[in-house]
Amino acid sequence: MCEGNVPKEVLSLSEHLQNFIMGRVAQAKTAIKSRKIVIYVCAADSQDCYVEKGALHNVIYPELRAHCRTRGYELHIVDLHWKTLLEKQQDHEFPELCIGELTRQMEVAYIIPVLFLNNSLGTQLLPITIESTDFKMAMESAENQSAQGLLSKWYLPDLQVQA
Structure with missing residues (x-):
């Protein structure tokens, strides 16, 4: 090929x-x-x-x-x-x-x-990262510190992952 x-x-x-x-053989x-x-x-x-x-x-x-x-x-x-x-x-x-x-x-x-595989690919997971602007907006709209803590636990803004 x-x-x-x-x-x-x-x-x-x-x-x-x-x-x-x-299928190539590379001995070393x-x-x-x-x-x-x-x-x-x-x-x-x-x-x-x-x-x-x-x-x-x-x-x-x-x-x-x-x-x-x-x-x-x-x-x-x-x-x-x-x-x-x-x-x-x-x-x-x-x-x-x-x-x-x-x-x-x-x-x-x-x-x-x-x-x-079957008729489904399994349970689809939410993404582990979200765009920084969406993350910031979600954190600002969280009702309390507990909700913000959950967001921080399960998501990372995309800038943190790239760094």
């Missing part, structure tokens, strides 16, 4: 990840990760796909892991949704935890994302 046909999202990735996605840069593969499970709502995820964890993964071992690879599964109530909190803590774990795993392993 020539560079002109590569999506900008792929071009924004590290050279190592570009090589991985495009892949040596660190060359023996670890991570199946990273993403789910909009893990309760909607409990049966499918159970099959992945209990049937597919053990067989695939044994196959990888015969080829000299480690296979791990990362599923932060599996048997946890964290996603039910419906705040930004769990999505941030997932992104942090995915970032960490990308540094040490090849990632195979597995997405479980």
Whole structure:
């Protein structure tokens, strides 16, 4: 694939990840990760796909892991949704935890994302940042200090995030 046909999202990735996605072998840069593969499970709502995820964890993964071992690879599964109530909190803590774990795993392993989707993409969260003018207006219109405290707890004006 020539560079002109590569999506900008792929071009924004590290050279190592570009090589991985495009099937290029870069010996020197892949040596660190060359023996670890991570199946990273993403789910909009893990309760909607409990049966499918159970099959992945209990049937597919053990067989695939044994196959990888015969080829000299480690296979791990990362599923932060599996048997946890964290996603039910419906705040930004769990999505941030997932992104942090995915970032960490990308540094040490090849990632195979597995997405479980249903007729919805899950509960939509309110944005973690809002424009500074909207934040200021909300703070000024808050009825009391308690309301201002809640706004400050759950939102950051966009200027604070960029700094």
